Amino acid sequence: MDATANHPEREHPGKETPREEVETVTIRFCGDSGDGMQLTGTEFTKSTAIAGNDLATFPDYPAEIRAPAGTLPGVSGFQIHFSSRDIYTPGDAPDVLVAMNPAALKTNLPDLVAGGVLIVNKDAFSDVNLQKAGYGQNPLDDESLARKYRFFKVDISGLTERALAGSGLTSKEVALCKNMFALGLMFWMYGRPMEATIAGIRRKFAKKPQIAEANVKVIHAGFNYGETAEMFAHKYEVKPARLPPGRYRNVTGNQATALGLAAAAQKAGVRLFLGSYPITPASDILHELSYLKNYGVTTFQAEDEIAGIGSAIGAAYGGALAVTTTSGPGMALKTEAMGLAIMLELPLVIIDVQRGGPSTGLPTKTEQADLLQAVYGRNSEAPLPVIAASSPADCFGAAYEAFRIAVQYMTPVILLTDGYLGNGSEPWLIPNVEKLRPIEVKYRRDPEGFQPYARDPKTLARPWVIPGTPGLEHRIGGLEKDFTTGSVSYDPQNHERMVRIRAEKVAGIAKGLAPTEVFGKPEGDLLVVGWGGTYGALHQAAEQLQAKGNRVSHLHLRYLNPLPPDVGDILRRFRHVLVAELNLGQLAKILRATYLVDAASYNKIQGKPFKIAEIVNRCREILEPDGARA
Amino acid sequence: MSANPLPVTPPLTKKDFQSDQDVRWCPGCGDYVILAQVQRVLPELGIPRENIVVISGIGCSSRFPYYMNTYGMHSIHGRAPAIATGLKVARPELSVWVATGDGDGLSIGGNHTIHVLRRNVDMKILLFNNRIYGLTKGQYSPTSQVGMKSKSSPYGSLDAPFDPLRLALGAGGTFVARAVDAEPAHLTEVLRRAAHHKGTAFIEIYQNCVVFNDGAFDYMTEKAAREETRLVLTHGKPLVFGKAKDKGIRLNPKLEPEVFQIGREGDLSQCLVHDETSETLAWILAHLQPPKFPTPVGVFRAVSAPTYDAGVHEQEEEVRGKKGAGDLAKLLGSGETWTVS
Numbered sequence: 001m002d003a004t005a006n007h008p009e010r011e012h013p014g015k016e017t018p019r020e021e022v023e024t025v026t027i028r029f030c031g032d033s034g035d036g037m038q039l040t041g042t043e044f045t046k047s048t049a050i051a052g053n054d055l056a057t058f059p060d061y062p063a064e065i066r067a068p069a070g071t072l073p074g075v076s077g078f079q080i081h082f083s084s085r086d087i088y089t090p091g092d093a094p095d096v097l098v099a100m101n102p103a104a105l106k107t108n109l110p111d112l113v114a115g116g117v118l119i120v121n122k123d124a125f126s127d128v129n130l131q132k133a134g135y136g137q138n139p140l141d142d143e144s145l146a147r148k149y150r151f152f153k154v155d156i157s158g159l160t161e162r163a164l165a166g167s168g169l170t171s172k173e174v175a176l177c178k179n180m181f182a183l184g185l186m187f188w189m190y191g192r193p194m195e196a197t198i199a200g201i202r203r204k205f206a207k208k209p210q211i212a213e214a215n216v217k218v219i220h221a222g223f224n225y226g227e228t229a230e231m232f233a234h235k236y237e238v239k240p241a242r243l244p245p246g247r248y249r250n251v252t253g254n255q256a257t258a259l260g261l262a263a264a265a266q267k268a269g270v271r272l273f274l275g276s277y278p279i280t281p282a283s284d285i286l287h288e289l290s291y292l293k294n295y296g297v298t299t300f301q302a303e304d305e306i307a308g309i310g311s312a313i314g315a316a317y318g319g320a321l322a323v324t325t326t327s328g329p330g331m332a333l334k335t336e337a338m339g340l341a342i343m344l345e346l347p348l349v350i351i352d353v354q355r356g357g358p359s360t361g362l363p364t365k366t367e368q369a370d371l372l373q374a375v376y377g378r379n380s381e382a383p384l385p386v387i388a389a390s391s392p393a394d395c396f397g398a399a400y401e402a403f404r405i406a407v408q409y410m411t412p413v414i415l416l417t418d419g420y421l422g423n424g425s426e427p428w429l430i431p432n433v434e435k436l437r438p439i440e441v442k443y444r445r446d447p448e449g450f451q452p453y454a455r456d457p458k459t460l461a462r463p464w465v466i467p468g469t470p471g472l473e474h475r476i477g478g479l480e481k482d483f484t485t486g487s488v489s490y491d492p493q494n495h496e497r498m499v500r501i502r503a504e505k506v507a508g509i510a511k512g513l514a515p516t517e518v519f520g521k522p523e524g525d526l527l528v529v530g531w532g533g534t535y536g537a538l539h540q541a542a543e544q545l546q547a548k549g550n551r552v553s554h555l556h557l558r559y560l561n562p563l564p565p566d567v568g569d570i571l572r573r574f575r576h577v578l579v580a581e582l583n584l585g586q587l588a589k590i591l592r593a594t595y596l597v598d599a600a601s602y603n604k605i606q607g608k609p610f611k612i613a614e615i616v617n618r619c620r621e622i623l624e625p626d627g628a629r630a
Numbered sequence: 631m632s633a634n635p636l637p638v639t640p641p642l643t644k645k646d647f648q649s650d651q652d653v654r655w656c657p658g659c660g661d662y663v664i665l666a667q668v669q670r671v672l673p674e675l676g677i678p679r680e681n682i683v684v685i686s687g688i689g690c691s692s693r694f695p696y697y698m699n700t701y702g703m704h705s706i707h708g709r710a711p712a713i714a715t716g717l718k719v720a721r722p723e724l725s726v727w728v729a730t731g732d733g734d735g736l737s738i739g740g741n742h743t744i745h746v747l748r749r750n751v752d753m754k755i756l757l758f759n760n761r762i763y764g765l766t767k768g769q770y771s772p773t774s775q776v777g778m779k780s781k782s783s784p785y786g787s788l789d790a791p792f793d794p795l796r797l798a799l800g801a802g803g804t805f806v807a808r809a810v811d812a813e814p815a816h817l818t819e820v821l822r823r824a825a826h827h828k829g830t831a832f833i834e835i836y837q838n839c840v841v842f843n844d845g846a847f848d849y850m851t852e853k854a855a856r857e858e859t860r861l862v863l864t865h866g867k868p869l870v871f872g873k874a875k876d877k878g879i880r881l882n883p884k885l886e887p888e889v890f891q892i893g894r895e896g897d898l899s900q901c902l903v904h905d906e907t908s909e910t911l912a913w914i915l916a917h918l919q920p921p922k923f924p925t926p927v928g929v930f931r932a933v934s935a936p937t938y939d940a941g942v943h944e945q946e947e948e949v950r951g952k953k954g955a956g957d958l959a960k961l962l963g964s965g966e967t968w969t970v971s
């Protein structure tokens with residue numbers, strides 16, 4: 001955004017505020033967790049999507065549902081990055097910060113870009129609130145704010161109260177509307193359409209029309225305030241992005257995951273069964289799927305994570321496409337049952353929406369530190385395929401792909417997403433149902449020559465035989481099986497043979513993978529390697545470096561186990577390899593062990609995604625070790 | 631998914647339910663009796679063999695599915711009720727049986743046991759209670775008596791045991807029963823009743839582990855003693871026991887059960903009459919413990935209640951009725967959408 005603007009409070013008497021065109025904007029709404037910032041952000045996102053921009057969002061909220069009001073831990077934020085070109089991340093730093101109270105200002109101001117727009121609800125800066133935020137004196141009196149930022153003190157609470165004078169609402173109900181004032185003001189500033197939001201509010205409060213109309217009124221008040229207060233020197237225009245043609249909607253990663261699972265079951269023509277125990281940030285997948293009863297979707301809220309996966313194993317045995325969803329601590333609990341699923345060789349999808357750990361860790365923050373757990377974290381030789389989604393919308397395809405592999409190879413599959421993907425959102429080109437890759441479910445029905453563990457010579461998959469099939473009655477279980485008959489066997493040679501064939505089956509999945517795509521030249525000075533939710537930041541960092549003439553490429557791995565067969569060659573064609581991950585170097589460890597390459601690590605473990613600039617800077621240090629850059 | 635059309639075949643026999651695997655329990659183990667009685671009852675039910683599934687956890691008792699010529703799964707320690715729940719919900723037409731032990735179902739898997747009972751998922755749970763961990767060679771279990779000397783309690787166990795039936799009743803069990811391996815005919819009767827119950831049928835079966843806890847139930851199984859030490863429950867019949875049928879159970883003025891001598895201390899009309907539908911009575915019966923009281927065997931409680939699995943499918947139908955069958959293209963394109971041309 002234009003940082004050389006004039007002093008904000010310059011007057012435009014009698015003139016319409018000019019509309020300035022900008023390419024890309026990042027706005028962060030922040031306030032107390034009771035201030036409705038997530039809703040404000042979601043509504044702004046909706047209208048931005050309708051305005052046709054490419055966008056990415058990142059909600060950031062505290063672990064406590066309602067930390068003490070006004071305190072620093074109680075601050076909740078929602079960031080949206082939108083643009084007239086294609087973008088991949090929710091933005092490194094906000095250009096616009098809307099702070100609803102002192103605590104929000106204190107925790108978020110350091111992120112605001114120099115020259116950015118700062119809007120505060122000045123009514124919230126009472127002595128009590130200042131004290132709760134740990135401010136010795138009122139920061140709004142600090143003259144330097146107006147020098148550093150385009151700074152607007154707006155009496156949001158007071159204006160909201162005035163707009164609702166005589167509405168008959170209680171003062172508490174009135175206070176709850178103030179986020180709508182901020183939303184209206186932002187709608188004005190960025191010329192967003194408001195109809196969808198207003199219609200949505202009327203729908204949501206259909207039974208309380210008084211509340212609905214109050215909210216609508218306050219949105220208009222905020223909008224009109226922008227128009228008439230003559231306080232804002234600019235309003236902005238972000239032209240629609242040139243996205244590939246088609247019909248779009250906005251999805252969060254968790255929504256896309258749920259849709260991908262439902263789509264796989266519909267395409268396969270069988271029931272989807274989800275066994276799950278609530279855990280942040282994975283619960284939304286359970287919530288989404290629990291609405292889809294008329295799609296042959298069964299959701300079972302189990303008594304714990306073990307029952308979540310246990311019930312899914314039972315459903316898979318019965319012939320359903322079965323899935324269990326969780327986050328790190330729940331993954332740990334499911335471990336033993338995953339081993340059972342590996343022994344039973346039943347199709348099953350296990351989704352880990354990763355969060356900060358270990359233990360309870362940072363439950364509402366993102367991290368990528370469950371990779372080694374996913375690939376190796378079971379007793380004995382227990383291989384299973386692991387794949388990862390790279391963006392909120394990509395969760396759809398990744399979930400779909402997880403089922404395709406599970407069914408084709410008769411194996412449990414782990415899909416890794418993370419809190420950033422799960423809660424973040426972006427526009428999604430709605431796929432054509434006809435064009436989704438088919439998922440072929442074939443239950444064995446023929447008793448002729450039946451052996452429960454006889455394998456398909458190509459995939460090494462055993463047949464899927466479901467109870468209810470006459471003549472195929474047999475027993476399966478966690479004890480080692482005879483290679484041929486599938487009966488219990490304690491034979492030492494047979495055990496080694498079975499361990500090897502299970503490993504071979506999973507390794508063989510690599511043969512069916514399409515060639516790995518590299519963003520940039522196939523060889524060069526530096527290959528930035530990543531997996532999962534860091535895709536956007538790494539991609540854009542590589543793009544920026546390439547634009548400056550650097551020989552930098554980006555490799556993003558969807559298939560983490562088995563690794564695609566061409567990865568070793570790709571790594572060796574670069575002078576330097578940098579593996580960037582939100583952990584202490586887990587993929588780097590796997591790549592070094594697998595390919596004996598001197599891969600360096602770039603790590604961040606702060607519960608936050610990478611910023612593009614962080615990646616760019618680290619790459620520059622590698623490319624110009626002597627600090628030759630300006 | 632629908633069931634396969636039932637083939638027209640001659641009635642099944644006990645033999646049809648015996649698998650080709652050698653049974654590997656210790657000679658004399660009570661598990662043999664239980665296996666034989668289940669194999670005897672199943673053919674009577676008229677359920678095609680392929681529609682019967684036995685799921686177990688881990689333990690001596692959990693080897694059960696291997697010996698049954700039905701579908702079966704020997705799963706992991708304690709988790710059979712969870713796996714069985716997923717199967718039953720996905721395939722309500724199947725007849726689902728769980729074989730578990732006092733360690734499997736009450737210790738490591740206690741959580742799943744109470745929740746399956748609470749939900750009333752339609753399955754039969756056979757809990758083989760030998761008051762010991764058999765497979766791991768003789769540690770005390772959650773049903774072992776205080777003071778029991780075992781491999782892991784050489785000076786006597788300090789753990790207070792709990793009673794599986796009180797647990798099952800507390801969790802809302804709709805069919806709660808007890809039987810003993812030493813009385814196969816009675817066991818068969820209870821199994822038959824359980825097989826016809828819609829909902830979770832929970833049967834605790836006292837089972838003698840000849841190796842690690844031999845004789846644990848002798849006090850109520852030995853022919854000479856049992857008329858005095860166990861009480862056979864029959865719906866609608868007074869709670870009478872004793873060789874001469876001369877002892878009854880009644881409530882005293884403090885509403886506590888007591889044994890009384892029929893004739894000498896009161897007449898038969900004071901005797902409690904068994905009613906399988908009375909939760910209060912089931913609760914009282916579950917509190918009758920030796921040596922003061924005889925141990926009741928039979929069906930403590932049998933009531934009909936909606937099952938979870940049926941509920942799942944009814945709700946699905948209801949939603950389908952309201953919203954119509956799901957259309958994938960519509961689902962993917964739901965919410966606010968916009969078109970880029």
Ligand SMILES: Cc1ncc(C[n+]2csc(CCOP(=O)(O)OP(=O)(O)O)c2C)c(N)n1
Pocket residue numbers: 336688689690691692707730731732733734735758760762763764765766771
């Ligand atoms: C996760 C796990 N923990 C421990 C064990 C070891 N183990 C196997 S069976 C068993 C106890 C079985 O006791 P019970 O359920 O009473 O069965 P029984 O052998 O007496 O029939 C234990 C502790 C195991 N297999 N898995």
Ligand code: SF4
Pocket residue numbers: 654655656658659660661690691760764765838839840841842
């Ligand atoms: S150890 Fe006990 S319970 Fe296990 S098979 Fe032997 S006798 Fe039966």
Ligand SMILES: [Mg+2]
Pocket residue numbers: 689731732733758759760761762763764771
């Ligand atoms: Mg036992």
